[in-house]
Amino acid sequence: MKKPALERPVLLDVQDITRLYGPGKGCEAIDFQLHAGEVLGIVGESGSGKSTLLRVLAGMEAPDAGRVVYRRAIHESEAARAGAGEDVLDKGELERDEAELDLYAIGEARRRALLRLEWGLVHQNPRDGLRMGVSAGANIGERLMAQGQRHYGQLRATGQEWMRQVELDPGRIDDAPRTFSGGMQQRLQIARTLVTRPRLVFMDEPTGGLDVSVQARLLDMLRTLVRQLGLSVVLVTHDLAVARLLAHRLMVMRRGQVVEAGLTDQILDDPQHAYTQLLVSSVLTP
């Protein structure tokens, strides 16, 4: 029997990131590593800098100091995946054998190629991530078309396949997203992001603004997809229940700084820092 690799390779190496809009506003001296296949939750109250951190990590805002290094050495499992016809990495802009990319040292062209080809971002508000004017199928197909896929029939088949994956009715592929409910729009956004099989996905409050039962189903689906696709995820949320369900590890932020980090269960069941204790104890239980 083959033993599972205990030390998973580091995928994202965040070194001393600082992005401040003013004293205590933004994030300061953030340092962590994300391993392949891991879901990292970032929790904290509003204004704690978690969204700022996500924006810096996702390549949308340059940090004042520090580096975000993406290590994209092809690992065994991923090489197998790439071999299975899912080869989306050969796109000229990104060299296949380039092992380490410093997100803000590489040029904008390559940063955008990276975001388009290997990363994904799920916004809190599906309206930010979707094109509301075009059909669901076009939304799902956009990233594929950006990669150069030019076969309408295949794009459509892929679109329907992904609608099934995220539990949407494939018959509604030609409907505009604005005719979908909030939960369905969020599913559509997830399908649109995952269709290119990114390795690393950033999620900003993916269940925010949804009612509890819809939230539960969406979380269930997300958990399945994350496991099936072997995604690495950075998840920002203020909802500890969401964090407990999805995240393997947690970082607790307050006033731009990480006050506590560790395994999810450990942090939620045995919080050490006073702020974490406050956070955990203020969760309402019906």
Place this chain on the structure above:
Amino acid sequence: MDGYNFAYLDEQTKRMIRRALLKGVAIPGYQVPFGGREMPMPYGWGTGGVQLTASILGAYDILKVIDQGADDTTNAVSIRHFFQRVAGVETTTATTAADVIQTRHRIPETPLRSGQILVFQVPIPEPLRFIEPSEQETRLMHALEEYGVMHVKLYEDIARYGHIATTYAYPVKVDGRYVMDPSPIPKFDNPKLDGNPALMLFGAGREKRLYAIPPYTRVESLDFEDHPFEVQSWEHTCALCGSDHSYLDEVITDDKGGRMFVCSDTDYCQTRRGEVA
């Protein structure tokens, strides 16, 4: 005409536009900003095309102006008169005789020859505008060749209508690099852009952009593998000259449903009738 410089624009402005044109020719399909001037006509009447024509016109050039293929419609007549008055150049309606042809919405049916210049009037030069309202963003998309969204529009067409329903201003890729809006010519004329021996210049007056397709440049219309680019076709032939291969306009002749199909290119139609008669 006294009190005006030759062809209305002052020489400094012409130099500025010519310089921008050279850049446009050097980078086929790239939109070059230029300092557009106020012209004695409203935006939307071809101020971009007029400025380009004014900058390239020589005293011995012969000018032809068409609007939707016709030499005798308002826009064509007024621009032709304008250049007759301010430049005193010779004008013509014959495509073969013209050195410079300013056009709105058509490319003449008669094949152009090397040495001729075709000037297009362009309302919206940015092909990405419909999906991306920000100018900063569209420039970046051009710079990085991020043209996936162009196919989103074509996909949407097929999903809604079963075929690519874009019939005019059909996006093209110039020389394998820049995606360009060929101005609102019918897609029927798109194949004529490819490898054309004439120089083609595009001017947008309101947006103050110009771009160019040099002679013999590769121009491809965007499409899908399983939905290839196709041009319009008609069941009718031209009621006047009998042409079965030109772009036809449908003209309503009475209020009882009477209609006829005629060539939109009047010069081409008349030439053919002359030959037939």
